[in-house]
Amino acid sequence: MPQWRDPANHVMAKQEQPGLLIHEIGGVDGVLEGHVELLKKHFHLITMKEFLENKKRLNEKIKSVFIHECKPVIDRELLQSLPHLKVIANSGVGVDHLDLKLIASFGIKVTNTPHAVSDSTADIGMALMLASARRLVEGCQISVSPQTEHFAADWLGDEVTGATLGIIGMGSIGYKVAKRAKAFEMKILYHNRNQRKEEEEKAVGACYCEKMEDLLQQSDFVMLVVNLTPQTFRFIGKRELELMKPSATLINISRGAVVDQDALVEALQNGTIKAAALDVTYPEPLPRDHSLLKLKNIIITPHIGTATVQATRKMTEEAVANILAVLNGLTIPSEVIPIRCFREHTYALAYLL
């Protein structure tokens, strides 16, 4: 595409700019201050506060919504008050917080940012597996504890090199995890809705397990890299945990609701599995008195899978590109399409990449 034609390079005069609705700037869950300039280059930014104060004047201007940290919340009332809304662009790949059916009924497109998140999320999966196996967090506590007089010789962790990693969900993130794990000479098993092409499997040395049970029974580390859908909701429960080796570790970098948390607590308490490492829970954060927080054989990080300067920037850039494509009638890089699943009459997700 010639540079002058590329929407990303076409900077409009301010009053012509399409309106972009955002939750807020800065603060706990607002759009990052460092990204505002990029957004203002293409859009007239309108915060929810401004919108609610000036609905009549602003509702015609708003053509797009930028969702960051699941905000603003999209409900029927909001959609009805935005007659010119064309696209809701999510920052991040998961869209389980959006009612896709509802949004589609208004003729509005939804986009996400699968490319921006995959490296940093795969990195976090590896970081959690290594930190858990080598007892890194515990080790740091020992190193600084006022009680520490010596380092014990019989304090050991588990070897990651050469161990078996079972990846559940082999999309772009799962595949990047496999690439990294291969360099640690890990044996890689995977379970996915569909088997990957042979060349793709060979490139990372991954073996397909059509039955998830086979993967669970053989893995030293089980990593969850699926989307949250009605099919994956709580799909790791008591039965699945019991199928895992008692020496195995569960790592979750997808969504908290993919795991039955009560079953996980029990499994960790009883030694059904050895340990868990979670970047995601439900809710986030967990209530301060939650049982998961008391366990010794778990590490939890505060949903930081994409929390890098580079990834967050890329997410905003990818969202901007998606919005501009929709508004200019061009091919949309990452549209999320709700499809009807004929057997179950539920909506699942498909990505047009």
Next chain:
Amino acid sequence: MEEQELPYVLIATIGGIDGVLEDHVEFLKKHFNLITMKQFHEHKSHLSEKIKAIYMWWNKPVANQELLSSLPNLKVIATGGAGVDHLDLKLISSFGVKVANTPFAVSNATADMGMALMLASARRIVEGCQIAVSPNTEYFAADWMGDEVTGATLGIIGMGRIGYKVAQRAKAFEMKILYHNRSQRKEEEEQAVGAIYCKNIDDLLLQSDFVMLCVNLTPQTEKLIGKKELEMMKPTATLINISRGLVVDQDALVEALQNGVIKAAALDVTYPEPLPRNHPLLTLKNIIITPHVGGSTTKSCRLMMENMVESILATLNGLPIPNEVNPPK
């Protein structure tokens, strides 16, 4: 074999904080008559001539002049781990005693630890875990961020067995890899991991986002990283040490971390270990320290032990010694 025919091997102790691992004792007793230091002291006149080997775990028992003089028939010291900086090689050689280490056994586990520390530091895992469980946490802040490892530049100082394995792992994270070593590696080896040789260590320090120390401790590498080297590093860079504490000038490191000369450090090794409880390194926010666990996995420790047994048996049977450490010239 009958028990009295098994060779006598001196160990520090069994179990406890620095003893031979209890899980290893059965295997060891198949091959050796294990004599603890306590037993040795209690029965010196009887045992001193019988002991043919020392099985040194976590650097104990210490092979000093006194001990070496009291073991006239000592043939070999097998030490666990890759480092031999704790041994007076010249002194030991003067007694005609051989030394064997276990350079291979720990290399995977140590390379894994280097990667673990780099990822944990970059992504602020330890801090993140604290936030996740803190009674004061009400929400997770959107503007809390770490640094990306994928695509960043890793500078490996010391491209031996462990350094090379680090490079192999880092390549899968699409990292740009620079390395500094006494000698350049073969071209095929460099190409296999996409590593670029920096003959001058300064070039590596100036360009790296992560600097990882994978050298042996020798007189040449002691305080290899000091004030000058830290100042050459980017202010956004992280220093990772999986070699020996003495390779870094710790006082210079404290200052560099306090003043933002470098961004952060991640150390599996310090000098001494553990650090005194009032040491400034323990109070810094931009550092993570692990208790020298680079080789500490069940699998690697088992392999170390087996390697050591093999070296001792080979020596006592007059065969070529696997993993023999050459005495200094």
